[in-house]
Amino acid sequence: MKLVMQVKLVPEAAQAAALRATLRTVNEAACWVSGVAFERRVPGEYELRKHTYGELKARGLGAQAAQHVIKKTRDAYTTLKANIRAGNLGRPGSQRRVKAESRPIRFRPDAAQPYDDRCLSWQLDAGTVSIWTTAGRLKGVRIACSPDALTTLRQHRKGESDLIERDGRFYLIATCDVPEAPMNEDPAGFIGVDLGIANIATTSTGYRAAGRGLTRHRKRQRDLRRKLQAKGTKSAKRLLKKRARKEARHAANVNHVVAKTIVTTAERTGSGIALEDLMGIRDRVRLRKDQRTTVHSWGFHQLAAFVEYKAKRAGVPLVYVDPAYTSQECSQCHHIDRKNRVDQATFACRSCGIVMHADDNASHNIARKGETVWRAGRESRVPATP
Template sequence: MAIRRSATKRHGLPTTVQLRLTPAPAQADALAAAVLLCNEAATLISRLAFQYRVFTVLELHRLAYYDARAQLAGLGAQAAVRAIARVAGAYANRRASKKRAHIFRPHGAVPYDARLMSFNRDARTVSLWTPTGRVTVPYTGRPKDLKTIEALPLGEADLICRRGEWLLQVALTLPKPPVREPVGGFLGVDQGVANLAVTSDGAVLPGPALPGPVGGNGHVRTLRKRRRRQRRRLQRKGTSAARRVLRRLSGREHRMMTDLNHQISKYVVREAERTDRGVALEDLQGIRGRVRAHRFQRRTLHNWAFAQQITFTRYKAARAGIAFVLVDPAYTSQACPECGHISRANRPARGRFVCKRCGLAGHADHIAARNIATRGAAGWAAINQPHATGLPSPRRDRESKPPASTGGS
């Protein structure tokens, strides 16, 4: 059985807290100048890196540090260092596929580290570097986030200007609770396009179990189709008024899907915690390359946020101390959870399952979720079985996958 390390660190759980800054007009101008200058520096360094094919931080520092500071007045030493690190990170995983230099947006987020900012937690102010000197800006936020800021050590932060509002997204590391043994088994979750998520208990998400104005999966698909038609119509029109509407609507669908994935993952983790179970999901990495879909279905398939839902469920489970595993998705919707018979004929229709051997019938997504729960329990038992040599068993926060099958689902 293949085992992969969990994405969470052993000493804690990374998280991000968003603070809202309330600068005076002069301070806002200074922050805007800092954002423009840092992004201009990152673009300059990126062009040098691409021209000379230099992408590591150390070599890039030797190549571009002095040139950047000489060409851009007001660029501080630490701001130049952070710009070099941004460029190296931008090329870290895509340098082979890059056909041109990476360009940073003029108003994109700018990272700040401990040398560029300092917090006064009692006064709830933060001192931020700008080209004209430091500015001390008050900050506000949710009571829970403010309490977290006051109690935990702070990491780097991203300074963002979004629609005229200044935000500071601060990285933190939460204490990691021990993972509890899933004495009640596992709660399986099947992800799909017709139904965003279906649990092994039979809950269809989104649905009545979740709050909010979205009534169900059909409602989600209707909203996405309506907004796609609206974007297409405005893009075809091409007038200045149409472009203003597109800017106002930008990100609305992404925010809706992110909110839905947060609600789904929160419900799944709370249900698993309430029933002393773990959470099992399918490992859908690379699904876009494996699945053969009709061209009219590719847009829907490729725009579905499978990875985001897995990421949200993983970190929420880690915060709650819930066991979390990823299982092999092969044949989960074609296998009978009672007798184990696997056949394509078990799926006479997209949403219907009828076992040809024992006659078990039900919704195909619910059957798949039951198979995922069974595979999750088997994978967890394999990870945590005693070692024959007496060595400690593998860590319980790892993810497991059963051996790959010979075919697709």
């Protein structure tokens, strides 16, 4: 299982200047390589190297850095081609697709630059790294990360790491190949997880993560951004830049806490986890104008991704189920009726008369569907009788 660890660099002033200049240089070179690739109709990596490697060396890039710039550019065009083929940039002739196809790819001055073990070495016991720059090799650049992250890096770091600059701070994005725990092939049951906005997550075991605090935080951040944007002064712009991504970081932290609680409960009880497959829900539902901001800032996909990777690390089975009718079906008698859902929080079955919290009812339905999906999957893996 691949995990991405973000390690903060704590460089001195001269080291920070060298790192910043390096990112500017390599990304400017990548834009030039991109122009060459575009003119030559995006040749293969080997052919592109023949046309650009000498010039990159003349610009002051080391051999490995030049190779990474060429590979980064070629990978960017591969990704663009895949997005066009998948229809992610619209149909042929659409404005967005024509714009993407009609000009070379550009790289931001602070875009990520890959580093392999020849350009970057880690001294984890000393808490430093040695990294190549256009000003020479920087040794003893301090790093900052949690003890758990340090242990993961020491035991499982593999392959390249990316250097990025974000809001004036430098980070190394390292890939760790962490072995998955043995999967529990015989779970005692499944914990159904109903995802929502009023309640971020409600499980069939009774756990409910209320969304009031996160909603208030988002509204407070949105109102503050609106006021600062309307003010438009230099100090307001500085504060806007300082507070950039604060809402996203807070939401990610909340999702981490919720995901850890769900997975820990499943691991302790020997159960599996059943999640709703909500892919494409924003395209399927129709919303009033005043609901759009709330729904489109809903991080259900991030929460599901956090639950998924934490479940893999813990060896907890996880399945995705069809969310259709989970909020309208009675978890006791299985009667389905739109009128069963009285309001956002109340479920009252028109058939058997049971009354319960709507999210609790949905979580029980998801748990039952999860057991069905798991049982069907196990049956399909049974080898045929000879």
